[in-house]
Amino acid sequence: MRQWLPATCLICCVWLIGFVGCDKSSSSVGSNDVLVGHVASLNGDTATFGVSADEGVRLAMDQINAAGGILGGRKVRVITEDDRSLGDEAKTAVNKLITRDQVCAVLGEISSSRSIAMAPVCEDMKIPMLSPGSTNPKVTQGYEYVFRNCFIDTFQGEAMARFAIEDLKLKRFAFLYPINSDYGVGLRNYVAEYLNKVGAEIVANESYAEKTDSDFKAQLTKIKAANPEAIFVTGYYTEAGLIAQQAKQLGMNLPLIGGDGWDSDKTLEIGREAVNGCFFTNHYSPDEERPEVQAFVSAYKGKYGGKVPDAMAILGYDAMKIMADAISRAGSTDPMRIRDALAATKDFPGASGKTTIDKDHNASKAIVIIEIKNGQFTYRAKIEPK
Amino acid sequence: MNLPVFIQQVINGLSVGSIYALIAVGYTMVYGVLQLINFAHGDVFMVGAVLTLVLARSLGLVSPDHVTQSWTAFAMIAVISILACGVMGYLIERMAYRPLRDKPRINSLITAIGISLLLEYGGQHRSVFGPTPQAFPVAMLPGIDQPLIRFGELVINRMDALILLVTLALMGILSYIVMRTRTGLALRAVSYRFDTAALMGINLNRIISITFVLGSCLAAVAGILYAVKYPKVEPLMGLLPGVKAFVAAVFGGIGNITGAVVGAMLLGLVEVMVVQYLPSGSQYRDGIAFVILIVILLVKPSGLFGKHVVEKV
Numbered sequence: 001m002r003q004w005l006p007a008t009c010l011i012c013c014v015w016l017i018g019f020v021g022c023d024k025s026s027s028s029v030g031s032n033d034v035l036v037g038h039v040a041s042l043n044g045d046t047a048t049f050g051v052s053a054d055e056g057v058r059l060a061m062d063q064i065n066a067a068g069g070i071l072g073g074r075k076v077r078v079i080t081e082d083d084r085s086l087g088d089e090a091k092t093a094v095n096k097l098i099t100r101d102q103v104c105a106v107l108g109e110i111s112s113s114r115s116i117a118m119a120p121v122c123e124d125m126k127i128p129m130l131s132p133g134s135t136n137p138k139v140t141q142g143y144e145y146v147f148r149n150c151f152i153d154t155f156q157g158e159a160m161a162r163f164a165i166e167d168l169k170l171k172r173f174a175f176l177y178p179i180n181s182d183y184g185v186g187l188r189n190y191v192a193e194y195l196n197k198v199g200a201e202i203v204a205n206e207s208y209a210e211k212t213d214s215d216f217k218a219q220l221t222k223i224k225a226a227n228p229e230a231i232f233v234t235g236y237y238t239e240a241g242l243i244a245q246q247a248k249q250l251g252m253n254l255p256l257i258g259g260d261g262w263d264s265d266k267t268l269e270i271g272r273e274a275v276n277g278c279f280f281t282n283h284y285s286p287d288e289e290r291p292e293v294q295a296f297v298s299a300y301k302g303k304y305g306g307k308v309p310d311a312m313a314i315l316g317y318d319a320m321k322i323m324a325d326a327i328s329r330a331g332s333t334d335p336m337r338i339r340d341a342l343a344a345t346k347d348f349p350g351a352s353g354k355t356t357i358d359k360d361h362n363a364s365k366a367i368v369i370i371e372i373k374n375g376q377f378t379y380r381a382k383i384e385p386k
Numbered sequence: 387m388n389l390p391v392f393i394q395q396v397i398n399g400l401s402v403g404s405i406y407a408l409i410a411v412g413y414t415m416v417y418g419v420l421q422l423i424n425f426a427h428g429d430v431f432m433v434g435a436v437l438t439l440v441l442a443r444s445l446g447l448v449s450p451d452h453v454t455q456s457w458t459a460f461a462m463i464a465v466i467s468i469l470a471c472g473v474m475g476y477l478i479e480r481m482a483y484r485p486l487r488d489k490p491r492i493n494s495l496i497t498a499i500g501i502s503l504l505l506e507y508g509g510q511h512r513s514v515f516g517p518t519p520q521a522f523p524v525a526m527l528p529g530i531d532q533p534l535i536r537f538g539e540l541v542i543n544r545m546d547a548l549i550l551l552v553t554l555a556l557m558g559i560l561s562y563i564v565m566r567t568r569t570g571l572a573l574r575a576v577s578y579r580f581d582t583a584a585l586m587g588i589n590l591n592r593i594i595s596i597t598f599v600l601g602s603c604l605a606a607v608a609g610i611l612y613a614v615k616y617p618k619v620e621p622l623m624g625l626l627p628g629v630k631a632f633v634a635a636v637f638g639g640i641g642n643i644t645g646a647v648v649g650a651m652l653l654g655l656v657e658v659m660v661v662q663y664l665p666s667g668s669q670y671r672d673g674i675a676f677v678i679l680i681v682i683l684l685v686k687p688s689g690l691f692g693k694h695v696v697e698k699v
Contacts, residue, residue, distance in 0.1 A: 043510075045620075047518040084510075084517050179669050206661070206668045212626050214616035217398040218658035219668050224539075225391045238519055242616055249531050250394070251541040269521040270618060274531075 033077040034070060034333055036061075036323060037097030038316075039108030039118060044085025045211050046236050048264040049110040049312045053132050054080050056316030057107060059303050064321070070328045078320070079103060083114060090114040091121055098125045104333035105130070105326075107319050110312050111236075112136030112183035119146045128326075128339040132319035133283065133312055135260060136186045140361040145335075147342050147361040149319045149350070150283055151385065153183070156259055157190025159367045159383045160281050164230055164257055165200055167369075167381065168279075172201045174228035176219055176243060178210035178235040187234040187259050203228045210235055216243050217250060224252050236261040241270030248274040255279055263311045268375055278372045283311040284352045285368045285379040296351040311352075318350035390539040395658045401546040401615070403654025404553035408608035409631030410638070410646035411560065412601030418577035418641040419597050421491060425498040426478055427605055428628015429505035430471050432621060434606025435613035436515055437467035439522055448523040460526045468606040475602025476595050484591070509621030522617035530614065549611050556604060557647055564643065569596060577641065626672075637679050639692025649690060653679075 038057050041050030061078050069075045079101050081093035090109055097103045098121070106122055106129040109115045115134035122129035123143050131139055131148040135156055140146045164170050173195060178184035195202055204226040206219040220243070223231060231247070233240050233256045240262050247256065258280035267275055286297050286308050296317060300309040309317075322345060329344070330337035348355040353365040364385040371380040409431055416424045441447075441463040447454040482501050486494045510517040524530060535542040564570040575583040576593050584590050612627065613619050630653060638649025660667045660674045667674070683689070 043512075043517040045519055205666075207666075208668060209672070213671075214612075214618065214623075215398075215402055217401075218395060218661035218671070221391060221394045221398060221658075222662050222668075225388055238618055241521075242618060245531065245617070249533070249541070249543045249545070251533065251536065251539075266519075266521065272525065 033075050034327060035101060035103045036076060036078050036320070037094065037101060037103035037106040037108075038078050038080045039083055039090050039093045039097065039106065039114075040080055041085040041109070041111065041114070042080070042082040044083075045238055046085045046111055046264075048237070048266055048310070049133070050082070050085070052264075052310050052312035053108070053110055053316030053319075055300070055304055055307075056132075056309065056313035056318075057320045059300055059313075060317045060320035060324070062303070063299070064324050070324050071332070076320075076324055078107075083109070085111070085114075087114050087117040091117045094118045094121050094129075098122070098127050103127070104335055105323055105338050107132060107316070107323060109134060110315075112139055112186070113181055115139045115146075115148075116182055119143050122146060126339075127335050128342055130319050130323055130342065132315035133260065134183075136182050137362075138182060138186070143361070145339055147357055149322055149355060149363050150315055150352075151365050151367060152362050153187045153190050153259070155364070155385060156281050156367060157187050157192075158194045159369070160187075160232065160257055160259060161191045161194035161198075161200070162383070163279065163281070163369055163381065164232075165195075165198060168230065168255065170229040172203050172227065172229045174204035174206070174223045174226060174231045175202065176206050176208065176216065176223065176231055176233050176235075178239065179207040181210045181235065183259075183261060184210065184234045184236075187261075188232065191232050191234065208235075208239065210239060213239070214242060216246050220247050220250050220252065224250055228254065230255045230257055232256075233258050234261070237264040237267040238270060241267050241272075241275060244271040244274040244278060260311060263370075263377075265310070268372070268377075273375065275372045276374065279380065280370050280372075282368045282370050283365065284314050285370060285377070287379040288368070292349065292351045314352045318352050318355065321350065322348055322355060390537075391662070394540055395662050396655065397540075397542055397546060399655035399658040400651060401549050401654070402657065403634075403651035404549050405608050405612050405615070405627065406631045406634045406653055407553055407647045407650035408556065408604050408611070409627060410635040410650045411557070411643055412605045413632050413635040414638070414640055414643055414646040415573075415597050415601050417635070418643075419573065419580075419594055420483070420487075420494075422483065422494050423498065423632070424478075424483075424598075424601070425495075425628075426501035426505060427601065428624035428631070429502050429509075430475060430478075430602045430624075431605040431609040431612070431628060432509070432624035433474060433505065434467055434471045434609030435522065435619050435623065436509065436609075436621065437470055437606075438463055438610050438613065439520065439619050440515070441467060442523050442526065447526060453523060453525040455526060455528045457527060460523075464610050467610065468603050471606035471609075472599040472603040475598040475605075478602075479595060479598040484594075506621055506625070515621055517621060519618045519620040519623075522613040522619050524614055524617045527614065545615055549615065552607065552611060556607065557643075560600070560604070560643065563600070569593070573597065633676065633679055637682060637689055639689030642689070642691045642693075645689055645691030652690075 040054045061076050065075045083089035083093045110133045112134040115131045123145050129146045133150050135153045137152045175188050177188040204223040256278040260282050262280040263282050326338050326341040330341040345357040355363045367383045369381040370377045412427050482497050483494050509515045530545050533541045534544045534547050572588045572593050634650035634653045635646045638645025
């Protein structure tokens with residue numbers, strides 16, 4: 001009996017701590033605030049996406065509350081759940097936000113794979129979900145309650161391919177894409193579709209496993225032998241940096257062209273001088289001179305100690321504003337009415353561009369092409385939606 | 387067949403294989419003396435890399451806007467973290483495995499998995515390191531990513547040459563220790579027959595501790611070289627290299643040091659050749675390497691260099 005005593009005490013303690021923890025969070029819920037959930041990858045492989053998006057969301061929340069809140073003076077309160085860049089965790093997080101915190105709407109995720117994991121949960125629970133930056137078409141397809149605040153990869157893929165052919169005047173291309181990412185595979189296919197349509201040559205087509213692979217030299221050596229003029233790398237920033245480095249080490253001097261998954265200061269930190277001369281498509285550039293962009297950039301810098309906002313930050317910011325606008329127009333926190341209001345969003349003056357949500361629940365916005373020059377992201381061109 | 391491409395792939399394969407070899411040797415040595423698969427080994431590899439980064443930061447050698455370019459400084463923090471990993475290897479054995487040594491082997495095996503998970507998920511805690519991959523300060527080593535030899539299309543990188551050299555040198559030192567010193571003799575005796583060696587006056591605890599310290603130091607070296615080659619560090623980075631090195635050790639004949647090195651090099655080569663010569667091979671890179679392994683083990687169950695032991699009843 002005696003040897004069980006310490007164990008029993010320990011279990012009791014853990015149990016009590018659990019209760020105290022519960023009490024704290026349940027007491028803060030139940031005020032008059034409008035609760036909005038945010039699922040974000042604050043940690044893990046794509047941590048900068050979640051951190052930036054959350055900073056954007058919170059900046060918007062502060063501005064909305066400072067301007068008097070919504071629904072006749074009620075404050076907006078965002079509850080953020082971290083999914084550690086894992087699909088399963090995103091699903092658990094959104095479940096928790098809806099069932100325990102009882103949010104009336106959900107923002108998130110940035111990564112398409114994780115938004116695809118969350119979408120059926122929101123659909124089943126009938127809670128509107130607005131993804132700030134997932135570009136894979138599958139995210140919203142066939143759902144009534146799922147929306148996004150950005151362009152989709154059919155447009156992005158075409159923009160990447162057109163830029164390479166028309167602007168860089170290249171003809172021979174290779175692919176290196178993550179086989180285990182909905183975003184990466186989708187974007188690769190849309191780029192390839194356009195290349196095939198205009199008759200450009202695809203000389204190599206290699207893949208890798210996102211999150212686990214670090215060695216790309218075997219693939220790159222094979223690509224090098226096929227002698228392309230550029231490589232489309234449709235993955236996220238961590239691998240993009242490593243791929244650029246290893247390509248340089250193999251003596252390959254050609255541009256890598258990526259999508260919005262490259263937008264993180266980690267691309268520069270991991271890729272260092274090897275990413276100079278590469279290009280990627282993005283949702284915005286902080287260099288744009290539109291007053292909405294500049295107002296956002298200066299507000300963000302003011303709140304976060306001079307940090308330059310990336311695209312995920314501006315998309316998070318806009319997503320929060322669009323959601324607040326929809327809740328105001330719905331006139332209540334009834335999820336069904338918020339859904340209808342979201343679907344009716346038209347010409348919303350977002351910082352990343354005028355936003356209209358179309359019948360497929362997507363927003364059509366311009367694409368910005370970023371060139372990496374001297375270790376910096378610089379604005380190169382802009383492609384307007386059709 | 388395009389010869390320069392083939393040679394380039396051989397270099398790529400040997401470079402990857404060298405790192406597997408450094409880890410595999412630790413697996414195989416521990417198995418040799420204890421018949422225990424030390425699953426925490428891949429995580430000691432991770433700690434080696436993480437600790438180097440943490441040291442570089444806390445000593446002010448790297449900060450967001452400044453990097454001290456110095457091979458000596460890097461070598462010093464690398465040596466500190468290698469030694470720290472040696473101590474950690476000792477502690478893991480002393481605290482987690484030794485108390486269970488006379489219990490059924492499955493107990494130690496499960497403890498090993500426990501230690502592995504503790505290091506992986508403990509490391510992911512915010513106050514320890516956090517789960518976010520962070521850039522390794524390769525910039526401390528100026529010119530490391532420059533080519534050493536350029537021969538037409540063929541490029542041998544300084545980094546790959548360094549990794550191969552370090553591996554060969556360490557294997558040389560290790561085989562000297564094992565084959566030519568008294569400690570090595572004791573080590574071989576213990577791996578030959580555990581209890582008889584004790585009867586001959588060999589201090590078992592000491593030999594087993596030495597095995598863990600040596601193995602952990604090699605794993606730390608591998609971790610640091612890996613991080614120099616792929617400058618991204620996170621608490622789960624030991625998972626896949628650890629599994630592959632384990633496979634390489636089994637492939638070469640577990641318990642046999644030469645076998646582990648040869649097995650690791652072959653695994654590295656098979657991986658890159660699968661990518662190069664099979665249609666859409668890059669999708670099956672890891673899969674096919676393991677299929678080949680299964681086939682070899684079916685044909686030769688004790689691995690390439692393993693002795694076939696006949697159990698007498």
